[in-house]
Amino acid sequence: MKPEICLAPLKGVTDAIFRTTYAEFFSGIDWAITPFLTTVKGARIKLSHLKQVLPENNQDMPVVPQIISKTAVNFIFLAQTLFDLGYTTVNWNLGCPYPMVAKKGRGSGMLPNPDAVIAFLEQALPVLQGKISIKMRLGRYRAQEAETLLPLLDGYPIDTITIHPRTGVQMYTGRPDLDAFERCLSLTRHRVIYNGDIVSRAVFDKLQSRLPQIKTWMIGRGVLTDPFLPAFIKGQVIVAEECLKQFRGFHDALFARYQAALFGPSHLLNRMKGLWSYFSNGFEDGQELRKKIHKSEKVDHYCDVVNRYFDGHPIRRPSCETGEW
Numbered sequence: 001m002k003p004e005i006c007l008a009p010l011k012g013v014t015d016a017i018f019r020t021t022y023a024e025f026f027s028g029i030d031w032a033i034t035p036f037l038t039t040v041k042g043a044r045i046k047l048s049h050l051k052q053v054l055p056e057n058n059q060d061m062p063v064v065p066q067i068i069s070k071t072a073v074n075f076i077f078l079a080q081t082l083f084d085l086g087y088t089t090v091n092w093n094l095g096c097p098y099p100m101v102a103k104k105g106r107g108s109g110m111l112p113n114p115d116a117v118i119a120f121l122e123q124a125l126p127v128l129q130g131k132i133s134i135k136m137r138l139g140r141y142r143a144q145e146a147e148t149l150l151p152l153l154d155g156y157p158i159d160t161i162t163i164h165p166r167t168g169v170q171m172y173t174g175r176p177d178l179d180a181f182e183r184c185l186s187l188t189r190h191r192v193i194y195n196g197d198i199v200s201r202a203v204f205d206k207l208q209s210r211l212p213q214i215k216t217w218m219i220g221r222g223v224l225t226d227p228f229l230p231a232f233i234k235g236q237v238i239v240a241e242e243c244l245k246q247f248r249g250f251h252d253a254l255f256a257r258y259q260a261a262l263f264g265p266s267h268l269l270n271r272m273k274g275l276w277s278y279f280s281n282g283f284e285d286g287q288e289l290r291k292k293i294h295k296s297e298k299v300d301h302y303c304d305v306v307n308r309y310f311d312g313h314p315i316r317r318p319s320c321e322t323g324e325w
């Protein structure tokens with residue numbers, strides 16, 4: 001059976017335009033979790049946020065919307081709005097490591113306080129008219145936080161639990177702690193999704209043989225560096241000669257759609273530069289290209305740099321064949 005692959009949420013990157021454009025040019029992703037929506041005090045909702053999850057903007061890739069909140073009543077209001085839009089599941093973010101979020105007790109900042117997590121669920125679950133899934137790290141400070149929390153979650157109907165086996169304070173440094181991940185697996189009755197550092201098929205194959213219980217794999221940065229990776233993992237043959245053409249079509253469509261959707265050239269350039277900080281890792285001479293792109297202050301200059309690069313490189317070698325861990 002082919003593995004199920006889920007696109008990770010990356011705030012500021014995997015928005016509705018990215019997801020639908022990706023689905024148009026590549027295959028292999030089964031569904032995605034959206035970057036987090038924040039709750040607002042009272043029964044209010046940010047319209048700009050809602051745009052990202054409107055079903056008409058998400059026709060090509062099934063999504064589960066994600067909410068970050070430590071306040072059940074605010075969460076309930078936003079979740080209900082999402083259920084009213086037709087979603088059957090919302091994802092609760094218990095993993096965000098950024099100090100601005102975590103210090104306020106949200107995201108991974110909730111993990112040292114299992115009582116608060118349980119009190120939240122006790123308040124939210126009885127009134128939610130749909131399912132809840134969780135995306136979490138091992139803890140904010142240490143892996144024992146997940147090990148304390150997971151058995152407590154067994155008493156509640158949680159759809160899936162995605163675990164990124166790092167702590168919040170680690171951010172993205174070090175390696176995913178697979179021993180701790182395995183301990184987590186043994187401490188929950190819920191279906192677990194693995195997430196973290198799947199950057200090549202070689203890495204995926206190693207993880208799959210170590211974790212045969214896992215049926216769904218979430219990939220974030222690996223897809224951005226190598227958009228061919230999910231299809232490659234699923235056994236599709238990637239024709240090197242076609243890679244650049246396909247990637248260029250994807251890039252050009254993203255550029256045109258962001259140009260139409262974003263307000264002004266600096267927003268457009270920032271968005272494209274953000275994408276290239278990942279894309280460039282998939283090209284052999286990508287760092288040089290990234291530097292040139294990051295120096296672009298005008299849209300024309302950006303287009304010149306990118307087009308000249310694409311014109312001069314008939315083949316983009318799929319990096320998914322080689323990436324080591």
Ligand SMILES: Cc1cc2nc3c(=O)[nH]c(=O)nc-3n(C[C@H](O)[C@H](O)[C@H](O)COP(=O)(O)O)c2cc1C
Nearest residue numbers: 008009010011035036135164196197198219220221
């Ligand atoms: C720029 C950036 C933004 C992110 N935004 C979110 C988010 O909105 N919600 C969330 O649950 N995780 C977020 N993450 C974490 C990713 O979903 C994922 O857990 C992490 O990147 C590890 O997976 P990967 O190694 O496959 O990228 C973000 C990560 C990055 C680098």
